[in-house]
Amino acid sequence: MITALLNGQVLFDREIESELVVLIENGIIIAITDADDKRVQSAQQHDLGGRYLLPGFIDCQVNGGGGVLFNDAPNVDALRRIATTHRRFGTTGLLPTLISDDSAVMRAAIDATDAAIAQGVPGILGIHLEGPYLSPERKGVHNPAKFHAPDSSDIDLVCSLQNGRTLLTLAPERVAPEVLHELVARGVIVAAGHTAADYAQTRAALDAGVRGFTHLFNAMTPLGSREPGVVGAALEDKNSWCGLIVDGHHVHPATLRIAIAAKAKGKMFLVTDAMPPVGSDDPVFYLDGVAITCRDGICATAQGTLAGSALDMATAVRNTVGMLGIPLAEAARMASTYPAEFLGLQQSHGRIAAGCRADLVVLNDDLSVHETWIAGVR
Structure with a gap:
């Protein structure tokens, strides 16, 4: 019919x-x-x-929702709940995101994602592994005790998803170029994030196959007059994509407007970096035993370190229109068409065609x- x-x-x-x-x-x-x-x-x-x-929204960075944190419950039931929660906010495709953790938790998360896709859980497109190959200098809320450089067993683990897309965020200065080449050759989408790399290191990583940047501006070296840093390399490069958290807290709206104007058209996409409070009445959750509280739309530790967001994609689109002055058509593409292209899903997702x-x-x-x-x- x-x-x-x-x-x-x-x-x-x-x-x-x-x-x-x-x-x-x-x-x-x-x-x-x-x-x-x-x-x-x-x-x-x-x-x-x-x-x-x-087009339905596609979110490449969803740590949790509906009171569930993926790290705490790397199973199909949790993925179903997270996806169902975000569907209420217009997200029809997402990458459940695992914050830096041990290999056993990574294994469980990958297996759960495979099983969810095989079972047809609506909205699960793959997995985003945010770490643990990150820089202690730009750790954000990640636990640096989990950080290490990837060895051959790590590479096999990261490349083991059978269904859907795998996105890996890493600090390129902590991963050898030959490892980047191997990850990309085996089908992993690699993004730079939580990184202390300088411009030259970032440029070399782009040449080695890095495809994007995780939550641009946050947890990376800034654009400077004499050292362009990760941000400068990201904005200059015409082929890579950047994820943006448009919540009014992670990045100043003026900074976002400047970045969008500087970057090649179609290469900026919206992410939420959503945490369990999205779609939940409980403002408190725990990450590695550390209490995170959501107040006034900000998820942070008691010391004030940002810990993901309480953002949903519909609000991100509204903010892109209202805060940034972007027309709705372009804001909608930033939430659908461009992330689909970043994930290599442009033939099937992100467009009404x-x-x-x-x-x-x-x-x-x-x-x-x-x-x-x-x-x-x-």
């Missing part, structure tokens, strides 16, 4: 257009057409009531989420 989504404002190609009808069959978008199409008349019609119809999965989000005029569709299921 064909489903017709009509009477919406549809993000199609580069702009938002009205009077388009999206036809879905078997979880796939089969056509973008108009109301005169004969297939529309015989389809099961779903009236969007003039709301925005956008024939042949793509029917992963969609419907927003009200105030940009709150009205409904989500994953593989054509509402």
Whole structure:
């Protein structure tokens, strides 16, 4: 049975257009057409009531949600709860993110991700391993006792996911170039983050296959007048992608506007770095025994160290429009099209186009989420 989504404002190609009808069959978008199409008349019609119809949001950095931290519960049930929670905020695809941990926890997290994808848990696209190959100088809230340089067994572990995408955040100055080459050759998407690298080291890592930067500006060397640092290398490079946390706390809005203007178009995407309080009434969680409290949208330790965020993707889109002055069409692409391209999923995800999965989000005029569709299921 064909489903017709009509009477919406549809993000199609580069702009938002009205009077388009999206036809879905078997979880796939089969056509973008108009109301005169004969297939529309015989389809099961779903009236969007003039709301925005956008590609479903894709979040490459989700530590938790719904009161669950992935590190504490690396199992399928936890992934289902995290994905279900974030779906309420328009996220139809995500990478559950494991903060630096022991190899046994990494193994469990990878196995759980494989199992979740094999079982068809909606929204799980792979895994993001944030560490443990990071710099103690830029550790953030990560436990430096977990940090080490990867050996051959670590490489095999990181490369062991059978289903979906693997994203690995590492400090490139702590990983040999030949290891970077091997990881990339074996299909791992490598991002630089929590790094004290200088510009030259970052440039060499990009040449070795580093594809992106994890939460740009946070936990990395800044742009300076004589030493461009990681941030300078990231903004200069035309081929890499950068994740941005647009919550008004991690990075000043003016800094974000400058960065977006400097970076090649289509290479900035939104992430949440979400923690368990997202979608939960409990503001407190623990990371390696350290209490983290969420107040006024800020997740931090008692000493004030930021520990992820309480951000969801719908709020990130609203902030990108409201704080940064980015048009909704571009903000929506930053939450869907660009992360799909970063993950190499552009042929199937992140666009409203024939042949793509029917992963969609419907927003009200105030940009709150009205409904989500994953593989054509509402």
